[in-house]
Amino acid sequence: MNALVRAAWVKVRADLAEQLRYPVQFVFGWFTTGAVLWGLGLAAARTSGTEAGVGALATYVAMGAVSLFYLIPRLLAGGKDHPPEEAMLYPHPLARMVAVLASVNAAQIAVGLVGVYFLAALTVTRHAPALGVVLGGMALALLGAAGAGFLLFALKLVFRKVDGLAVLVQLGFFAAAFTPGLRPDWIAAVPVAGAVRWLREPAISPLPVLLFGLLWVFAGILAVARAERAVVARGVAGYE
Amino acid sequence: MKHDHWTGGCPDPAEAACAQDLRVVYRPPFARPKIALVSASLRLKRGVSLGVVGPNGAGKTTLLRVLAGLIRPDRGEARVLGLDPVVHRPALMRRVGVLLSGARHFPDRWNVGDALRFVAAMHGVPPRRVGELMEAFGLAGKEKDPLSALSLGNRQRLNLAVVFLHDPELILLDEPTLALDAQTVEAFTHFLRERLDQGMSAVITSHDHAVLGKLVDDALLLDQGITRVPRGPVADYARVALVTDRPVAFALPAEVRAEGNRLELPNDPRLVVQLLDRLDLEGIRVMEMHTKTGVEVLARARTGGDS
Numbered sequence: 001m002n003a004l005v006r007a008a009w010v011k012v013r014a015d016l017a018e019q020l021r022y023p024v025q026f027v028f029g030w031f032t033t034g035a036v037l038w039g040l041g042l043a044a045a046r047t048s049g050t051e052a053g054v055g056a057l058a059t060y061v062a063m064g065a066v067s068l069f070y071l072i073p074r075l076l077a078g079g080k081d082h083p084p085e086e087a088m089l090y091p092h093p094l095a096r097m098v099a100v101l102a103s104v105n106a107a108q109i110a111v112g113l114v115g116v117y118f119l120a121a122l123t124v125t126r127h128a129p130a131l132g133v134v135l136g137g138m139a140l141a142l143l144g145a146a147g148a149g150f151l152l153f154a155l156k157l158v159f160r161k162v163d164g165l166a167v168l169v170q171l172g173f174f175a176a177a178f179t180p181g182l183r184p185d186w187i188a189a190v191p192v193a194g195a196v197r198w199l200r201e202p203a204i205s206p207l208p209v210l211l212f213g214l215l216w217v218f219a220g221i222l223a224v225a226r227a228e229r230a231v232v233a234r235g236v237a238g239y240e
Numbered sequence: 241m242k243h244d245h246w247t248g249g250c251p252d253p254a255e256a257a258c259a260q261d262l263r264v265v266y267r268p269p270f271a272r273p274k275i276a277l278v279s280a281s282l283r284l285k286r287g288v289s290l291g292v293v294g295p296n297g298a299g300k301t302t303l304l305r306v307l308a309g310l311i312r313p314d315r316g317e318a319r320v321l322g323l324d325p326v327v328h329r330p331a332l333m334r335r336v337g338v339l340l341s342g343a344r345h346f347p348d349r350w351n352v353g354d355a356l357r358f359v360a361a362m363h364g365v366p367p368r369r370v371g372e373l374m375e376a377f378g379l380a381g382k383e384k385d386p387l388s389a390l391s392l393g394n395r396q397r398l399n400l401a402v403v404f405l406h407d408p409e410l411i412l413l414d415e416p417t418l419a420l421d422a423q424t425v426e427a428f429t430h431f432l433r434e435r436l437d438q439g440m441s442a443v444i445t446s447h448d449h450a451v452l453g454k455l456v457d458d459a460l461l462l463d464q465g466i467t468r469v470p471r472g473p474v475a476d477y478a479r480v481a482l483v484t485d486r487p488v489a490f491a492l493p494a495e496v497r498a499e500g501n502r503l504e505l506p507n508d509p510r511l512v513v514q515l516l517d518r519l520d521l522e523g524i525r526v527m528e529m530h531t532k533t534g535v536e537v538l539a540r541a542r543t544g545g546d547s
Contacts, residue, residue, distance in 0.1 A: 014354035
């Protein structure tokens with residue numbers, strides 16, 4: 001496990017170093033992200049009838065979760081669509097490796113987006129948002145999205161091309177999170193949407209969202225382990 | 241490598257690798273199954289390097305994938321360093337270095353040092369090892385070079401360095417010399433020989449049979465998914481080829497094959513000297529002369545030997 005965490009840290013540093021090679025892009029990339037998400041958040045708040053600050057925070061949280069969902073299937077492939085067999089040449093079970101690297105990625109996303117949200121909120125509203133709510137919402141959303149991401153990773157292992165499905169699921173996350181009037185009891189079970197609902201109604205216990213998030217993660221990890229066995233049995237680890 | 245034990249199971253846990261009568265069928269979802277190996281066997285002692293040669297699509301990479309635990313064979317048995325490669329793949333990967341299809345992939349935005357440090361961390365190898373490997377593979381001074389800017393040759397040096405980072409007991413190399421210049425191939429041969437002398441074992445496939453001949457102690461042929469074992473040590477297949485200024489008119493020893501002004505004979509120094517003396521006596525000039533490694537000859541024969 002230590003080796004995996006160290007490797008994940010190397011990956012974080014390498015990614016950060018690459019971003020810092022282009023400082024203008026780095027700074028203005030985050031600036032643009034912050035501004036766009038705040039604007040989208042305001043629009044979402046207006047359409048869904050929630051308070052502006054909450055709407056903005058919900059957008060940041062949803063974007064962070066969807067980004068993680070998008071990144072997980074690409075964690076071990078360097079962003080390219082080459083066969084997954086190389087990931088299986090490391091001395092770790094695939095599911096554990098994906099879980100650790102995804103956790104570090106989630107932390108990276110959380111730090112980045114929470115930081116930007118904090119600065120944006122300070123700039124626009126002139127007061128600091130409640131850090132517990134921001135971090136809690138982000139953590140809940142990332143948990144559910146990670147589980148769904150692991151499921152997508154498992155599908156990608158076996159079927160190789162799943163981008164269309166991934167896009168549809170991402171749209172579904174946003175739709176479930178921001179469609180006005182969509183307040184069924186089961187929303188806590190829906191990744192991202194459960195966390196966004198809690199942000200809107202923090203008086204409700206976050207426990208169901210947390211439990212369903214953990215369930216998603218558990219199901220996702222199981223699926224990755226099962227998919228790993230399937231690709232070995234079918235001989236398709238190196239299948240293009 | 242001995243040639244008296246190519247059949248039977250894989251009972252000896254001290255062997256570096258053993259595969260017995262492997263049959264592998266690829267079963268991609270929603271596509272027709274494809275038979276990749278029909279009956280493949282090999283046995284590899286520790287400290288020995290084995291070349292696997294054969295035409296495109298013969299199943300060479302598949303055989304390496306089975307040994308790396310990436311494919312469960314339909315039939316047959318495989319053992320690598322005494323372990324079932326599928327069941328014990330993570331444990332095995334601590335002890336085995338693998339290069340498949342001649343490449344390892346990393347994010348292009350990374351630099352050489354990032355890629356090596358990532359793999360080193362994955363294997364729990366101290367970071368100082370990265371510097372040693374960069375030195376050994378001619379990558380010193382390129383630590384900060386982005387992967388996207390590397391030449392094919394340097395990219396291949398990196399691929400090879402990655403394989404050796406954790407000091408493996410066995411390496412499985414598929415096309416390791418792709419895009420390498422002659423000097424680098426020479427350096428890599430030297431590096432590999434040193435490791436083999438220290439007890440490392442290797443299974444290597446390559447279409448560059450001349451280079452492969454320098455890298456391996458023995459070889460087997462894989463053709464249409466079936467391994468064929470040479471009738472004797474692969475070194476015995478080595479040949480010397482000559483081109484003379486005119487066809488030879490005198491009676492040649494039985495081992496020498498003549499076709500017009502081209503002669504080919506076993507790489508036996510006494511026989512070569514005998515032939516050269518006779519050519520000199522007859523006033524025949526040698527226009528060209530070169531050696532062919534046993535691997536080259538074996539690969540050319542394709543169907544020679546016992547299956």
